Amino acid sequence: MNLFFEESGDFKAGTVLSQQGEAYQVELQSGKRSKVKTRDVLLQFTSPEPAQLMQEAQALAAGLDLDFLWEVAGQEEFGFAELGAEYFGHAPLPQEAAGLLLKLHGAPMYFYRKGKGRYKAAPEASLKAALAGLEKKKQQALLQAQYVEELKAGRLPESMRPQVRQLLFKPDKNSIEYKALETACDELQTSPARLMLTVGGLASPKDFHFSRFLLEHFPKGSGFPAVQLPALPTLPLADVQAFSIDDVTTTEIDDALSVTVQADGTLKIGIHIAAPALGIRRSDAIEAIARQRMSTVYMPGEKITMLPDEVVAAFTLDAGAARPAVSLYATLNPDDWSVLATETRVELVPIVANLRHNELDDQVTEETLASGSGDYPYRRELSLLWQWAQVLEQGRMVKRESFGLKPEQANRVDFNFYVEDDVVSIVRRKRGAPLDKIVAELMIFANSSWGKYLHEHGVPGIYRCQGSGGWAARMQVRMLTHAAPHQGLGVDQYAWSTSPLRRYTDLVNQWQILACIEHGVTAPLAAPFKPRDADLFAIVSAFDAAYGAYADFQTNMERYWCLRWLDQQQARRVEAVVLKEEVLRLVDIPLIVRLPGMPAAPRGAQVRLDLLRWDEVELTIEARLIEVLPVEADASLAEEVLDEAVQDEPAEALIEAEADAEVTTTEGEVTAPGAADSVAAATESAPQPDNP
Structure with missing residues (x-):
């Protein structure tokens, strides 16, 4: 006797060898023997043979x-x-019954299984829907296969063109477009990004990095909706002649300075900050834009501003007009440069000049300032500001050392990126030049003074602090809503307030400062943000996240442009300096190279490398050590890198002033502190201006 039976969802036929109770011992055509229970038997037959029946x-x-x-x-x-x-x-x-069963079982859309050998025909509507779905899947499979062939042939299907960003960074893995891209990549043994570069979905590796950032942080695009310019209050006109000091490409001019010699011989130095908080109100349309963005985004060659261009134009401190500003005046005794008094005002400030680094850096040097020589604008004013800036720096260093920290180093070199027509030049620039230091020290003074001003009025603000607690806590820079020391800068409190056109935290602090000016002792009741305001804590958290993401993006883009520079220069043999262990930085550009297995070399040692290959998509580079150069090869460079490596002090203790530095970017150019790699960015030591 033979049996046709079901086993593990499959149908089989075999010859019965024996029966015991409710089970059969059955031999299959392959010679394998199986134990088959009676409930699984569907047919018993004597002929034909099991193999023939199947x-x-x-x-x-x-x-x-x-x-x-x-x-x-x-x-x-x-x-x-x-x-x-x-x-x-x-x-x-038997063979007819078995064939019919095989057909019924293999058509679940037509027949629903109800038990062993029992079925029910699908309702007509359900069958039509299932057949339509099957046909759709067939058509999709054909279309997917067509997409695969087009991609392999180097063409991007038109229907995939609008989905390039989505497919690369946030794909729907069930879509036929993604499945086609994945299949094509598997067959070509490449990555989706490289395939998109090949077929024209991406214009360049730069487009890849920029598109990923935009999709994550600006999914609706980086443009602005139409906004109505805010009305401004009537303000008194300041009796000063103010000037700004910025890079030539700066458009968001937040700060300007003025110097007035008074009748009694004292000096009144004005620090004038653009005042968008006079027109932008909490919860209005422009504020919503600023809060969503939190900061201007910088990268070599371009930027995404926090505020719409027309709003920036209304408040930026351009020369040739009186501009609304919040001014901090410090009255000084020029004999010892002590601060006799400070005063904060809201006023229209005449901006008579926008001085530019590229025009003055070579003329305004420590030597010309000391000798009084040179022919450049505002020579006397800059000389006085330079003298005060040095006194301010010395005072901070004393305070910093009282916190148990080492003095700041001044040998750090920054790198400026200039991009034009997709060609990059990277220029070394020594940190701590007089114009840099003047602006840096005065902005630190203003941020510290206004932080104290808010604290004295009982009004919360957004502070940067560093210190207290254990060693690790002392080294970490944090954001708080109450005054606390910033040990790295050597100040008792530090509230970002001098860049309200490009940082939302500064705009918030300016609202609070304006409330103090207008309401005095009742400011805690009238300020937009009250003590322990939950919304202020939410702003701190959101700003930290956004600012960190923007900084990471800027670092990646600077690394990309460093790799582009290597390609443009056809650089194959280069020199580098050891930062620590296997971490090196190229001499000519701020590109970090990691060299696993490199022989031990001291910090500051100069080496020669062969660059084997680099990848502008993955932002990786491979190199081979050729030789360690003699110590005397470049002693000044070794000293600079030793300072850059910041021996014995973690970076968090030292980079705060750079965080307060504006990275100026416009179409074609960027001026940025050297942040081409997190290792380099982690070695900042000297203070930086709001507008380097």
Whole structure:
């Protein structure tokens, strides 16, 4: 006797060797023996042979018409043998019954299984929907195959063009476009980004990095909706002649300075900060834009501003007009440069000049300032500001050392990136030049003074602090809503307030400062943000996240442009300096190279490398050590890098002033502190101006 039975969802036939109770010992065609329970047996037959039955059943099943079977089956539940008798017109032969069962079981859209050998025909509506879905899948499979062939041929299907960013960075993995891209990449043994570069979905590796950033942080695009310029209050006109000091490409001019010699011989130095808080109100349309962005985004060659261009134009401190500003005046005794008094005002400030670094850096040097020589604008004013800036720096260093920190180093070199027509030049610039230091020290003075001003009025603000607690806590820079020391800068409190056109935190602090000016002792009741305001804590958290993400993006883009520079220069053999262990920085550009397995060399050692390859998509570089150069190769460079490596002090203790530095970017140019790699960015030591 032979059996046709079901085992593990599959149908088989075999010869019975023995029976014991409710089980059979069955030998299959392959010679394998199986134990088959009675409940799994569907047919018992003597002929044909099991192998022949399976062969004939499969052939018969292939020829059966499913649509006709479905019509014959009706709407009631049935057994396969019952349907076989009606379909064949006689009691079905074993191979006929088996073939029919195979056909029913293999068509779940037509027949729903109800038990062993029992089925029910699908309702007509359900069958039509299932067949339509099947046809759709067939068409999608054909379309997917077409997409794959086009991608492999180097063409981007038109329907995929609008989805390039989504496919690369936030794909729907069930879409046929993503499946086609994945299949093509597997067959070509490449990555989605490289394939998109090949087929024209991405214009360049730069487009890849920029697109990823935009999709994550500006999914609706980086443009601005139409906004109505805010009305400004009537303000008194200041009796000063103010000038700004910025890079030539700066458009968000936040700060300007003025110097007035008074009748009694004292000096009144004004620090004038653009005042968008006079027109932008909390919860209005422009404030919503600024809060969503939190900061201007900088990168070599371009930037994404925090505020719309027309708003920036209304408040930036451009020369040739009186501009609304919040002014901090310090009255000084020029004999010892002590601060006799400070005063904060809201006023219109005449801006008579916008001085530019590229025009003055070579003329305004420590030597010309000391000798009084040189022919450049505002020579006397800059000389006086330079003298005060040095006194301010010395005072900070004393305070810093009282906190147990080492003095700041001044040998750090920054790198400026200039991009024009996709060609990059990278220029070294020594940090701590007089114009840099003047602006840096006066901005630190203003941020510290206004932080104290808010604290004395009982009004919360957004502070940067560093110190207190254990060693690790002392080294970490944090944001708080109350005054606390910033040990790295050597000040008792530090509230970002001098860049309200490009940082939302500074705009918030300016609202609070304006409340103090207007309301005095009642400011805590009138300020936009009250003590322990939960919304202020939310702003701190959101700003930290956004500012960190923007900084990471800027670092990646600077690394990209460093690799582009290597390609443009056809650089293959270069010199580098050891920062620590296996971490090196190229001499000519701020590009960090890691060299696993490199022989031990001291910090500051200069080496020669062969660059083997680099990848502008992955932002990686491979190099080989050729030789360690003699110590006397460049002693000044070694000293600079030793300072850069910041021996014995973690970076968090030293980079705060750079965080307060504006990275000036416009179409074609960027001026930035050297942040081409997190290791380099982690070694800042000297204070930086708001507008370097």
